[in-house]
Amino acid sequence: MAIKRYQLLADKLSAMIREGSLLAGDKLPSVRQASRQFSVSPSTVFKAYYQLEDRGLIRARQRSGYYVSENIGTVLPEPSRSKPQLVSSEVSINELVFSVLDSIRATATVPLGTAFPSHELFPMDQLSNSLAKANRSAKFIDTAVNVAPGYKALRRMIAVRYRTVGIDVAADDVIITNGAMEGLTLALQAVTQPGDTVAIESPGFYAALQTIERLHLKAIEIPMHPQDGADLDALTQMLKSQQIKACWLMSNFQNPLGSSMPEANKQSLVSLLSHYDIPLIEDDVYGELYFGKHYPAPLKTYDKKGLVIHCSSFSKTLAPTYRVGWTLAGRYYEKIRRAKLMTTLSTALPVQMALADYLNRGSYDKHLRKLRQLLEDQQRQMAASIAEHFPAGTKVSRPQGGYFLWVEFPSGVDALSLYKLALERDILIAPGPIFSVNGDYQHCIRLNYGQPMGRVAEAVKVIGELAHGLL
Amino acid sequence: MAIKRYQLLADKLSAMIREGSLLAGDKLPSVRQASRQFSVSPSTVFKAYYQLEDRGLIRARQRSGYYVSENIGTVLPEPSRSKPQLVSSEVSINELVFSVLDSIRATATVPLGTAFPSHELFPMDQLSNSLAKANRSAKFIDTAVNVAPGYKALRRMIAVRYRTVGIDVAADDVIITNGAMEGLTLALQAVTQPGDTVAIESPGFYAALQTIERLHLKAIEIPMHPQDGADLDALTQMLKSQQIKACWLMSNFQNPLGSSMPEANKQSLVSLLSHYDIPLIEDDVYGELYFGKHYPAPLKTYDKKGLVIHCSSFSKTLAPTYRVGWTLAGRYYEKIRRAKLMTTLSTALPVQMALADYLNRGSYDKHLRKLRQLLEDQQRQMAASIAEHFPAGTKVSRPQGGYFLWVEFPSGVDALSLYKLALERDILIAPGPIFSVNGDYQHCIRLNYGQPMGRVAEAVKVIGELAHGLL
Numbered sequence A, B: 001m002a003i004k005r006y007q008l009l010a011d012k013l014s015a016m017i018r019e020g021s022l023l024a025g026d027k028l029p030s031v032r033q034a035s036r037q038f039s040v041s042p043s044t045v046f047k048a049y050y051q052l053e054d055r056g057l058i059r060a061r062q063r064s065g066y067y068v069s070e071n072i073g074t075v076l077p078e079p080s081r082s083k084p085q086l087v088s089s090e091v092s093i094n095e096l097v098f099s100v101l102d103s104i105r106a107t108a109t110v111p112l113g114t115a116f117p118s119h120e121l122f123p124m125d126q127l128s129n130s131l132a133k134a135n136r137s138a139k140f141i142d143t144a145v146n147v148a149p150g151y152k153a154l155r156r157m158i159a160v161r162y163r164t165v166g167i168d169v170a171a172d173d174v175i176i177t178n179g180a181m182e183g184l185t186l187a188l189q190a191v192t193q194p195g196d197t198v199a200i201e202s203p204g205f206y207a208a209l210q211t212i213e214r215l216h217l218k219a220i221e222i223p224m225h226p227q228d229g230a231d232l233d234a235l236t237q238m239l240k241s242q243q244i245k246a247c248w249l250m251s252n253f254q255n256p257l258g259s260s261m262p263e264a265n266k267q268s269l270v271s272l273l274s275h276y277d278i279p280l281i282e283d284d285v286y287g288e289l290y291f292g293k294h295y296p297a298p299l300k301t302y303d304k305k306g307l308v309i310h311c312s313s314f315s316k317t318l319a320p321t322y323r324v325g326w327t328l329a330g331r332y333y334e335k336i337r338r339a340k341l342m343t344t345l346s347t348a349l350p351v352q353m354a355l356a357d358y359l360n361r362g363s364y365d366k367h368l369r370k371l372r373q374l375l376e377d378q379q380r381q382m383a384a385s386i387a388e389h390f391p392a393g394t395k396v397s398r399p400q401g402g403y404f405l406w407v408e409f410p411s412g413v414d415a416l417s418l419y420k421l422a423l424e425r426d427i428l429i430a431p432g433p434i435f436s437v438n439g440d441y442q443h444c445i446r447l448n449y450g451q452p453m454g455r456v457a458e459a460v461k462v463i464g465e466l467a468h469g470l471l
Helices: A005-019 A031-037 A042-054 A095-103 A124-138 A152-164 A179-191 A206-214 A232-241 A263-276 A330-343 A349-361 A364-389 A415-424 A453-470 B005-019 B031-037 B042-054 B095-103 B124-138 B152-164 B179-191 B206-214 B232-241 B263-275 B330-343 B349-361 B364-389 B415-424 B453-470
Strands: A058-061 A065-068 A174-177 A197-202 A218-225 A246-249 A280-283 A308-313 A325-328 A404-408 A444-448 B058-061 B065-068 B174-177 B197-202 B218-225 B246-249 B280-283 B308-313 B325-328 B404-408 B444-448
Touching (some): A005 A042, A005 A364, A042 A058, A042 A065, A095 B330, A124 A349, A124 B124, A152 A174, A152 A325, A152 A349, A174 A330, A179 A206, A179 A246, A179 A280, A179 A325, A179 A330, A197 A206, A206 A218, A232 A263, A308 A330, A330 B095, A330 B179, A330 B206, A349 B349, A364 A404, A415 A444, A415 A453, B005 B042, B005 B364, B031 B042, B042 B058, B042 B065, B095 B415, B124 B349, B152 B349, B174 B179, B174 B330, B179 B206, B179 B246, B179 B280, B179 B308, B197 B206, B206 B218, B232 B263, B308 B330, B364 B404, B364 B453, B415 B453
Parallel strands (some): A197 A218, A197 A246, A280 A308, B197 B246, B246 B280, B280 B308
Antiparallel strands (some): A058 A065, A174 A325, A308 A325, B058 B065, B308 B325
């Protein structure tokens, strides 16, 4: 799909602002200068500037030109590297996780603590057209066509998307699942026996912890850098001293930290685990929500031995209520396909057909482009709000994609107390301890900026007030 | 919903034929006699007789009146009581199960070996209207509303159906699952630890065996009566001598045997297990497909201590491709709801909404009525065909509902050889050994009569020829 010139220019400038080449208050080149500098027409420059102004990134000053907005500059420091205990532990499901999950069902709440995006972010009308079409044809199709690995036209469209970014995937490599969660669960079950130890991130996605507990496994936590993700030196040491049976990671826009592994680290990680023949379960549900120029390569790209089980879904990017995900299972394909047959048999056919039709219409990339820009802007707004209202000493992550900000308060602010106080004010936040085996991150919270920002600004202010009160 | 008079009369007469009060060749009362005898108008009698004639149950002889069809009488003897080894065994998943499951994806095959009904049995146009309506409203609904236990309007409609037949169920007792299979799997996982022993039926649903293997459990097999199902004396002995942690059963139209437990046995079973505090997982997916007058009470009806986990779905009765089932989990409700949250989070919303709308329109019972009658007729046709074409000494089950006939050949016919030969002729049958821990039932096969009968009659004839050839 051709991207418009002005959009390319706007992207370039917003990347410069994001990466700090243009700072708050900096003057942008005049339209004539920019037209020469970027070899585009003046009207293209105008359109790009208008969009950046709309997005709050730049501001026009009368008779003086365009300047980078002032509040762009208020960036808080990032959280520090995590220091989990490097021992294998039994996991005990935290009641808190369920209380957080259950709170989201109270629709009056401002859901900053969920991992769900708002439906307002998604192309519901177009999806609805595709579902209507699927509905007309679904009635002639028997269940048999639909059993695992899933509806072929959808598997084909998914494979095409990977091939477009240079990852060699065929329709027959894809297993359709009920959201990425089902794939992740089946994957972990496929590569472990009860009692085994699994390496996970810390802080990490609580569902990984819960799955480990359900399958009677043990967890060992990998320290995390706020920007680069998993600490490979620490993992290397762990592999030498411990018997680790599997690794479960998010290399792109990790939940909750927002970290993304540099390409070199991704390669090293895959080759390190491959050396020990350890399967690597990759959760890539936020991968497509990058603010940079390209889809950051998933770990699967570097998988030579079929050890990477790559799980993703449409739940964070397109159709949360459809519950459709997929797994590229490498050498575990047959085992996982069979496990899917044995547990849920197949995924609802009408929604699979609707997604195949939607992808075939070719407007998914356009939607994603819009969504990424919106999320980038909302992240910036929320970060600015946090800088304004949260206590001095607060640190906050700077993810280059995804939905989440990870906030580290000064040590006086207890995340659980804050969680309870906020809930009394109808605001849901995700307290740090649910992202750890041992209840760490007691001063941290995760906030979701993938919600309509109207009520969010006010909610962030309230959280700030409550945090001040706890100090 | 009011049932027409002639339909009531036709049902009464067909039950008399099914139960043997009217035998093949018996003369039916004349229209005038019947009108007096059943207190209905002559035209009602005419309509009932026409319907029975259409269904092949009775035949008009010129100037002589109506007679019960001759081929009704060709009923083969039933298979004998099963005799599994009464020891706890590790389960090893049979490659055969997957080869059977995978063969159904070859659409050229006559799928007599599957557990799937044909889509032609279902009200696809009406479902399609409901899905269209769901599609129009689904876009305004956030994921949060849909997380486990599932879409409330659907849970409410399911609860109402149970209450209509006198079973006390509220919307908040229902957990929506991805087909009954997900509920069964989550249930077994909720009540066991790796290494535990689970009592199952023999022959029994292969998915139970597979789930037991996946969860690192052991199985002990309960002997089965061809009509009354689980042998409670044997189970009582097993409970005395073995440590059994859970029981997984189908009390209505058991798969593959077609047996149904008498009400007294159901009560005894529930109270027996309740005495030992053992959870009872009930798979009731065929319960609504009864040929008799009423929905046969599920085991859940007799559950006083919340020990029965009742699992069912719409996959066998209404919408196979939607993959929507439900679980009434008793005291395990919270554990299973949480497990659902952790594994697949929720079931696709549009299909849940479509089913809620369809149930609300009130034509489900009418559809079920038609479906039951069709299945009863198709069972009779297939049984007659088997009697005509299969070798002397063949035995066949006489289920009072569901989709399956269980056929026991004379010992010269090896089911696996027959399975392979039939597949070469594009006919899929389910060989007996997939229904047992130890590869028993080597002379048995399961046939599905829930398929359009056109190609089926010919296929049954071919199976008969192949079986003769093996002798």
